[in-house]
Amino acid sequence: MREHRAGAAQQRPVRRSIACGAKLAVFLFAAIIWLGLPQTAAAQDYRFTSVEIEGNQRVSGATILSYAGIARGEALSAGALNDAYQKIVDSGLFETVEIVPQGNRLLIRVSEYPTINLINFEGNRAIKDDDLAQIVRSQSRRVYSPATAEADAAAIVAAYEQGGRLAATVEPKIIRRSDNRVDLVFEIAEGRTVEIERLSFVGNRNYSDRRLRRVLQTKQAGLLRALVRRDTFVADRIEFDKQVLRDFYLSRGYIDFQVLSVSSELTRRRDAFLLTFNIREGQSFDFGEITAVSDLAEIDPDEFLSAIRLRPGMTYSPVLVENTIARLERLAIRKGLDFIRVDPRITRNDRDLTLDVEFAIVKGPRIFVERIDIEGNATTLDRVVRRQFRTVEGDPFNPREIRESAERIRALGFFSSADVEAREGTSPDRVIVDVNVEEQPTGSLGFGLSYSASSGAGAAITFSERNFLGRGQALRFSFNTGTDNAISRLSFTEPAFLGRNVAFSFDAVYAVTDKENDELFRTQQISVGPSLTFPLSENGRLEVRYVLSQDRLYDYTGDSSIIADEAAEDSLITSALGYSFSYDTREGGLDPNSGILLRFGQDFAGVGGDTEFIETTALAAAQTRVWSEEVTLRAELEGGWLHMLDGNSRVTDRYFLNGKIRGFEPNGLGPRDPATGSGEALGGNMFAVARLEAEFPVGLPNEYGITGGVFADFGSVWSLDNTDGGVVDDDFNLRSSIGVSIFWTTPIGPLRFNFAKAIQKEDYDDEQTFDLTISTRF
Template sequence: MREGRAMTDKTRVMGARALVSGLAVAAMLGAALPAAAAVYTQVRLEGAQGVDAETALSLANIRRGADLSPGDLNDAQQRLQQSGLFETVEIVPQGSTLVIRVSEFPTINVVNFEGNRRLKDDKLAEIVQSKSRRVFSPSQAEQDAQAIAAAYASEGRYAARVDPRIIRRPNNRVDLVFEVREGDLTEIERIGFTGNRAFSDRRLRNVLSTKQAGILRTFIRRDVYAPERTQLDEQLLTDFYRSRGYADFKVQAVAPEVTRERDAFYVTYNIYEGPRFTFGRVDVVSEIPGVDAGPYSALNRVRPGQVYSPQVVEQTIQRMEALAIQQGVDFVSFEPRVTRNMRNQTLDLTFALIRGPRVFVERIDIEGNTTTLDEVIRRQFNTVEGDPFNPREIRNSAERIRALGYFSDAQVETREGSSTQQVIVDVNVEEQPTGSLGFGASYGASAGIGFNASLTDTNFLGRGQTVDLSFSTASGSQSFDFSFIEPYFLGRDLKAKFSAWYRTSDYNNAKFNTRSAGFSPAIEFPVSPNGRVELRYRLSKDKLFDVDPVQLSPESGEWTGSSPILVAEQGERVTSALGYSYSYDSRIAAISPLTSYKLRFNQDFAGVGGDVQSVTSTMSAGVESRAWREEVTLRAEFEAGALHMLGDEDSRITDRFRGSGRIRGFEANGYGPRDLNAPNEDALGGNYFWAVRAEAQFPVGLPEEYGITGGIFADAGSVWGLDNAAGYDRDSNDRDGDGNFTEVVDGTVDDSMKVRASVGVSMFWTTPIGPLRFNFSKAVKKEDYDKDQPFDLSISTKF
């Protein structure tokens, strides 16, 4: 191919240049044709191989014996040229004979692509319409070149250039080559806003799905300009403003500008914020005879003085519609009627219960799902065939389908059915991959370097089930975990869970190892719009081993070993427990976009068989809020727990709470009860703990596309309490004759509740491998034996 191309460089031409222009031909005709009209009794076609004379005459619209002027001949030539069958056309009058000399377009031998690296040959071959063994068409080749350039533009490479070339071959054949110059990514250098007063450009850029180019532009693709994302970004801005009281907000224009080099875009959003509204008078009225508005008014959650939010209105209407269905009142709707008071910037709201049209859902048609089962999509509808048609419920169902994460696009539309009183709901989805295979590495100051691998599918076999398989190892510890979730068990909003694990741990600040294997089935269901309850069972086998006995080394003369508390606790025990959890998360049905809350309470009762009898209770609560024009994020969390052993049993280290990650600035197991008389000074854990954490996250002045923000934090807490706080004295003479060089003495282990506290600064960095967090801490209140940790690198977790 390369040699043939080198030998025919002089014959290589662009497809468009292979055509003889109409003006040039017209000039030739003007020189060859007589000035007056003429009659031609014969027409002779020369140079054609696959086209006969009659076909040529038909294309040229010429009849034998017709009176033809030079203009008629010129028009005939143009029609033949535009037919796409001939590379050149020449009409030559010879007396009463009209000679049409043509050369047909060659046949394409092969279609090749050169210079393409980002898009492979098979991908480009699907795009172009020029194919091997077809007649070569310069116009089609140009269209194919434009299609290839458009494909590169969709990948963010607007500077791509594609030139079609031909290489002449024997027997009127050509090789068609598309020379591609891919160019660099056309990045978004800057996103700006005009008309914004309430929020800064930085805050609004964080709302958009599109981001500016940054130092990680090689990995992050959101900095590439994509026109199809503009509509999404407009909707995100609209939702952002209106949820904060700006009812009249709108995006007036979006102006993308490309640089002369076509290697960067400048995108400017021209927006109108409008005033910020609060709710004024709120009423509920019924315009349906015989239907009392009182019960519906009791469901109203909109309060005067509250900042306007369409989500609050929507949630109130949903509650009212649900009550109407329960009461058997069909074909009704709640119409929110708003009256603006521009003087005091309030919105008077009236929920009007009105009679709606008698329209039923005839059927729900689902298309586009090749893997996902119909029932997975259909169960997102609270409406079934034959139910009264509720447009709001259909819109909510569409949002639930999109929120599944199974589809790159999901459109839900309605159309008239078999009658005016019937509607058909059309669901068109476009599936996307839901499985992921991940490999990674981690580093912690305490745990050292670790490696992990995971296999996850959130739509297993198209059934909407989640399967997660993971393995990790770090500093002598390994874990293998498996989990399975069925979100609609028994066809209801009932989440069935199953998890199994096998873990071995070599704890820091302790000379012992543990091994745990077990499984836990669970059922989770909603009890309120924001609350859920989980019921579970856990069966596990936990082993404490490799505990060093305390003894005097004959070789070194030094004491070695662990606390006798751990020596007494080593061994294997089976735990069989029933438990429950209640969780509340305000983000499930969010009312305030600025503040969110979460609460969780857990209790597990061990003793349903097994070797352990105990009650373990834990609770956690947290709040997150945005302040200072939403530039600063404030977080506060509190958690506590208690372990109560039943009967005469004492707790073991595998059951107790340990100071691992609860207070920043301390190592794992770095604080809490510790046997200081033991040579190893092992951390023992405690039956009780509490911890409180507060932090603020804020911009540090760097461009937001770098993904770097700062933070400050303060933590405090404690771990305390043992069932048996016996210590020991060294007994070099083995006075009790038990073979151990120790003497048990009560009260030598301090298990009292002593507060630890730390302060520090953080740096958050959003990277392609995950959100990283760097903590620089200072322990401001600690015991002499605590193990502090001034620096830590971890994966940042969301609230």
């Protein structure tokens, strides 16, 4: 026991030393941690009895204090003082800001941004200074802002990118002037235009690359790349191209069409893009069964079904469905049925690739148009925009009609942008239609050159205003002169006469010829005439007109007794009433690849004046595309008959078929006076021609705008009131010709080169193997 106690006694000092050492270690460790931690300073408050401001010249001290939000005698923390500094900086008025606490005194020292003296653009050639000035927000005599100048530089770069100059750079710089003024200079490096060297498609089986390129707004660089700007690469244009490509396929029944991707790749020289559209066409669907149904007692489905023009077997198109819905809803309005909606119910038949369409005629919600608000029309009168709506305040609201009205407003061409939206009105059953437009220039002054085989080289001056005095009226004056003629024309059109869907026009013409087409006489014509044009159907138009003219035939130096007798009358006054009916499906027809034009008109002279006659003209034309829309076929049949009721017709009134049958010179076919040495052309009172034509690609890139064609013309001109006792042959003698054509679409207009050979002709006819004209296609 003693030994154990003694051992224990000997161990106690050791344990105490260990315990003391542990406490000391803990204390030292805690001290080290405490010393290593960051020390929090005591918050410092400021209280200023005076605030002084230095360096301000244009900005008052009170304004600076209002930005800072500092009041005398108010306690401020260091954080609040820093907030005051940031508020002054954020005002954008000062280049430098300094806040210095000095005891009870606060010093605010500022340096104001300079005033812009002038703005210059350097290095720009593709975009003019005036156009760039419209882009930038910085202005002379305003305070210079670096942030605004940088934003202006970015806007200029975006404008160059829209023009295909993707490498353009803009650097804003300032030049210090006296009195704290600066000159702001935008240094521009335009770079080269990045063109589209190749535009191709992957996945197209039914339409060639050449056909699809014609659809897109973006074009491949071609022969006239210096004049055509649509061959530059603009990224924003790609989305539009994808949409028009989709619309192209949908209108041809390819309801599953997709643009899978669009890849753009720079060439090795990095000066052009290779653009590729990866598409999936799918299958083309036709219309199947077409039906109309309704659960409404006041609706007779058969009556609405009879108004549908769609037939089974026609190529499916969403546009045709939309047009049919609009037609049925208009029929319901005419029958006095309000709030009628037509819902298309489509059933897909993959086995026979058809789509059955059931038009369900249902009752829509009872919503009325409260009002139509129009804004942004600084020049155009409200009524011009408002008459594009078939709906007025208080009418039932029809979303489809509002969309169609928006399209009609855009089609006017008076506005650069036109947005039409509907929002809830003062109650849930009322809507307000907001129309926001932005005006654009509608007048133009043009100078041009022309050439034709009949008139030779000529010049033209044209002035037109499509929105005269903001009333939506069209005013046009033109002066055209050729080698032997001059024509001045003034025309005026009011598209909504007396607030109706009737167009009123007035034309005045003064024309003179000086031995045109080797004739041996001169002519002078002065005419005025009003007319009214109004629709009869969706594609039909009727024009009624009155013409009062004075025609003079004088200075005849030839040997024809027939023309000499006609020239002896010198001046005749014609007063005539007439009409023309036209039926045109070239726009908005059932088939996007085909169209027809029918025109029939008559003029009855004798309502006063010196002449009495009935003139009848007719035209029937058709066009269609075949072989995957690569080849365009056209056919035209035209005729005219001038029937004199009193006296004989004159050479200035008869037909000569100039330009109507190719392969013959102007006045080169038809009845002639054999008693004259030159066989003077007399023309005829009747004519009939048939023209057949095919246009096709010739293997050149589509961007060159060059295509080829072949044609065949048949016809004749005959019948005279005076044949000089049977000396003149005025019988129906058929003429015909064949030939080839080269079509060239240029920035100055579509040109046509004809190479023709007369196959059937008379001995006295004059041939012409080559002709260059401005192309007028169907």
